[in-house]
Amino acid sequence: MARRPSNDTGSRPVSMADVARAAGVSQQTVSRVANGLPNVNEQTRQRVQTAMQELGFRPSYAGRSLRDGRYHSVGLCVNDVTKFGNLSMIDGIASAAREHNCAITLVEMSKTEEFSLAEATRRMAALPVDGIIIGMSRMAPDFETFDPLPGIGTVIVTMYAHPRVTTVDSDHYGCSLLLMDHLFELGHEQIRYIGGPSFSVDEQFRRAGWQDVLERNHIESAEPLEGDWSANSGYEAGRYLAEHDRTMTAIYAANDQMANGAIAALRDSGLRVPEDVSVVGVDDSLDDFVAHNELTTVRFDLHQRGREVFEHAVPEAGTAGKTVAIRIPGQLIIRHTTAATHA
Amino acid sequence: MARRPSNDTGSRPVSMADVARAAGVSQQTVSRVANGLPNVNEQTRQRVQTAMQELGFRPSYAGRSLRDGRYHSVGLCVNDVTKFGNLSMIDGIASAAREHNCAITLVEMSKTEEFSLAEATRRMAALPVDGIIIGMSRMAPDFETFDPLPGIGTVIVTMYAHPRVTTVDSDHYGCSLLLMDHLFELGHEQIRYIGGPSFSVDEQFRRAGWQDVLERNHIESAEPLEGDWSANSGYEAGRYLAEHDRTMTAIYAANDQMANGAIAALRDSGLRVPEDVSVVGVDDSLDDFVAHNELTTVRFDLHQRGREVFEHAVPEAGTAGKTVAIRIPGQLIIRHTTAATHA
DNA sequence: AGTGTTATGATAGACGGGTTCTTTTGTCTA
DNA sequence: TAGACAAAAGAACCCGTCTATCATAACACT
Numbered sequence: 001m002a003r004r005p006s007n008d009t010g011s012r013p014v015s016m017a018d019v020a021r022a023a024g025v026s027q028q029t030v031s032r033v034a035n036g037l038p039n040v041n042e043q044t045r046q047r048v049q050t051a052m053q054e055l056g057f058r059p060s061y062a063g064r065s066l067r068d069g070r071y072h073s074v075g076l077c078v079n080d081v082t083k084f085g086n087l088s089m090i091d092g093i094a095s096a097a098r099e100h101n102c103a104i105t106l107v108e109m110s111k112t113e114e115f116s117l118a119e120a121t122r123r124m125a126a127l128p129v130d131g132i133i134i135g136m137s138r139m140a141p142d143f144e145t146f147d148p149l150p151g152i153g154t155v156i157v158t159m160y161a162h163p164r165v166t167t168v169d170s171d172h173y174g175c176s177l178l179l180m181d182h183l184f185e186l187g188h189e190q191i192r193y194i195g196g197p198s199f200s201v202d203e204q205f206r207r208a209g210w211q212d213v214l215e216r217n218h219i220e221s222a223e224p225l226e227g228d229w230s231a232n233s234g235y236e237a238g239r240y241l242a243e244h245d246r247t248m249t250a251i252y253a254a255n256d257q258m259a260n261g262a263i264a265a266l267r268d269s270g271l272r273v274p275e276d277v278s279v280v281g282v283d284d285s286l287d288d289f290v291a292h293n294e295l296t297t298v299r300f301d302l303h304q305r306g307r308e309v310f311e312h313a314v315p316e317a318g319t320a321g322k323t324v325a326i327r328i329p330g331q332l333i334i335r336h337t338t339a340a341t342h343a
Numbered sequence: 344m345a346r347r348p349s350n351d352t353g354s355r356p357v358s359m360a361d362v363a364r365a366a367g368v369s370q371q372t373v374s375r376v377a378n379g380l381p382n383v384n385e386q387t388r389q390r391v392q393t394a395m396q397e398l399g400f401r402p403s404y405a406g407r408s409l410r411d412g413r414y415h416s417v418g419l420c421v422n423d424v425t426k427f428g429n430l431s432m433i434d435g436i437a438s439a440a441r442e443h444n445c446a447i448t449l450v451e452m453s454k455t456e457e458f459s460l461a462e463a464t465r466r467m468a469a470l471p472v473d474g475i476i477i478g479m480s481r482m483a484p485d486f487e488t489f490d491p492l493p494g495i496g497t498v499i500v501t502m503y504a505h506p507r508v509t510t511v512d513s514d515h516y517g518c519s520l521l522l523m524d525h526l527f528e529l530g531h532e533q534i535r536y537i538g539g540p541s542f543s544v545d546e547q548f549r550r551a552g553w554q555d556v557l558e559r560n561h562i563e564s565a566e567p568l569e570g571d572w573s574a575n576s577g578y579e580a581g582r583y584l585a586e587h588d589r590t591m592t593a594i595y596a597a598n599d600q601m602a603n604g605a606i607a608a609l610r611d612s613g614l615r616v617p618e619d620v621s622v623v624g625v626d627d628s629l630d631d632f633v634a635h636n637e638l639t640t641v642r643f644d645l646h647q648r649g650r651e652v653f654e655h656a657v658p659e660a661g662t663a664g665k666t667v668a669i670r671i672p673g674q675l676i677i678r679h680t681t682a683a684t685h686a
Numbered sequence: 687a688g689t690g691t692t693a694t695g696a697t698a699g700a701c702g703g704g705t706t707c708t709t710t711t712g713t714c715t716a
Numbered sequence: 717t718a719g720a721c722a723a724a725a726g727a728a729c730c731c732g733t734c735t736a737t738c739a740t741a742a743c744a745c746t
Binding site (some may be wrong): 058103107108149286 | 355356357402404406415430436447448449451469492510516570573575603630636
């Protein structure tokens with residue numbers, strides 16, 4: 001059987017051996033030069049470096065990884081790259097990874113189908129990753145029973161806590177408390193809620209926060225409305241509320257996009273914001289899209305979340321072991337869609 | 344020197360040899376089971392699989408890659424994940440990669456600093472990638488002189504053509520032609536332009552398209568305005584135009600966000616859209632953020648672009664070799680911010 | 687008994703980089 | 717000129733997976 005050619009012409013990538021042959025030295029000397037080790041004659045070093053240049057040598061990632069058992073990459077699994085939550089997750093993790101001189105190995109699962117943590121883990125495990133991060137934007141069917149792969153750091157980005165896996169997320173419950181407290185201080189009590197799709201984990205926690213605050217204040221909560229995160233769905237909901245609820249003084253929309261839609265709907269219905277109805281959102285995501293963004297909202301520190309996620313997935317000496325659940329608080333940003341009630 | 348333990352307790356990842364030992368078979372047989380080869384007794388197969396389960400065996404990515412010289416991942420280098428163009432690129436490539444059962448190795452370069460293609464290539468080359476994709480949203484200083492690394496597919500996402508590298512992009516020049524033709528058909532001639540930052544490659548081509556159409560029709564083009572892609576910058580520009588240009592009948596904003604800002608500015612200045620001034624944008628990116636999006640715009644098929652990019656970066660048998668420049672046309676979407684002139 | 691089939695093991699080598707150990711070469715000193 | 721010592725370079729081997737041979741059983745079918 002024909003041995004692959006010794007790279008006179010061959011398509012095989014250039015190895016240290018090829019460089020060694022070209023420079024007339026041993027492969028070890030090439031290694032020494034490549035890694036800047038001492039005890040190499042200056043003349044020899046030159047010769048080797050020239051050979052490297054000419055042959056276009058690049059060290060084999062596979063060979064090196066095999067040797068030192070590390071990949072310098074962290075695996076990230078999301079279902080849909082474009083969703084605000086996932087995007088901001090990628091961004092945050094990317095910058096944390098960069099600080100650690102690490103790449104991200106990104107796998108996008110099906111955008112529509114439900115996916116299990118086991119499946120996500122299985123796919124990530126076949127890739128060059130030192131740690132696994134799974135964005136769980138909707139409840140996985142095997143969340144309770146899931147066991148992380150031994151020997152590799154695993155983090156799930158979600159609000160739910162897990163007994164055997166570290167979870168990290170922005171505090172989607174706490175943001176509701178911030179906003180609701182703000183509205184209460186302004187005298188609002190009849191606060192309607194426009195949520196995202198009910199399968200969304202973020203939605204579940206944001207809604208729970210809204211509901212709990214009302215209950216704690218002994219206010220009977222009116223039925224929450226369900227949107228799909230889009231401005232149009234917020235508009236629909238806003239229209240409905242403007243026409244059917246005369247007692248409402250404020251709307252809490254579970255994201256800024258829906259809040260923006262709701263504001264448009266209220267104004268189209270002849271209601272003033274914030275004079276007649278106050279509106280709040282979450283995410284602080286409108287700036288690029290809307291001129292003079294005036295929405296009161298909550299901003300999350302997504303880079304901090306990225307760092308936390310990364311550092312728990314790839315524990316840097318010592319941090320290892322403990323399973324924790326980290327919730328990163330948001331920050332209330334008061335603009336001009338909220339005002340005190342008249343009463 | 345102490346040999347690493349044979350994994351009674353050791354932290355070394357589980358290898359085939361470990362599984363073989365546990366199952367009391369040879370490494371050969373484990374390999375046969377792992378790869379579903381025939382000629383393995385059903386009972387033995389069971390035993391091996393059980394051992395794999397118990398030990399948590401996962402085949403070494405490094406070992407396998409070293410062996411068969413492929414990584415099943417494509418490298419993607421961008422400067423800022425969150426920018427619309429980059430995000431949509433990631434999304435398109437991710438879905439193309441998934442179709443090929445491939446992952447994406449993502450490297451984010453500095454968001455602010457200029458980066459060279461050589462630098463990007465150097466970093467990507469040290470990672471497990473079968474191909475390299477570089478998003479060049481601003482002109483790289485070494486674009487002209489850049490030589491791709493031999494032996495690895497390289498694609499630059501940009502409108503500029505390159506003699507030695509395949510480039511792919513949405514047609515940021517053609518989109519201007521589509522929009523300008525549309526406006527001309529409606530009778531507009533005094534069409535002002537609100538562009539993105541001038542260092543942006545997309546901006547350069549969109550503006551060139553606007554300018555060329557005017558010149559071709561022997562219309563002296565008024566000074567283009569420069570924004571930063573944000574709605575606020577579009578608002579500023581729109582305000583300025585409303586106050587200083589009485590002859591203008593249409594505005595071409597280089598993206599939807601600025602268009603949206605411009606519309607708000609025009610209305611705040613007492614001008615009606617589209618009755619007094621028509622407005623168009625590019626990207627079709629408003630839907631999620633704005634209720635009842637009525638903006639006439641151009642939509643790009645970002646998934647097609649992703650596929651083209653991917654398939655040229657990782658040529659599937661045969662496609663290899665030729666350097667091409669691919670421009671994917673956009674699609675004009677006429678909504679209700681454009682109308683015929685009165686005259 | 688002879689032939690073939692199936693199951694498994696033993697051994698080795700390829701892949702590329704890096705470490706460790708050993709050998710060679712060169713220089714300086716007594 | 718011999719001995720000491722350091723610098724330079726080479727040889728061997730490991731990492732884990734896969735494949736390619738052989739070799740050796742056990743078993744079935746004529």
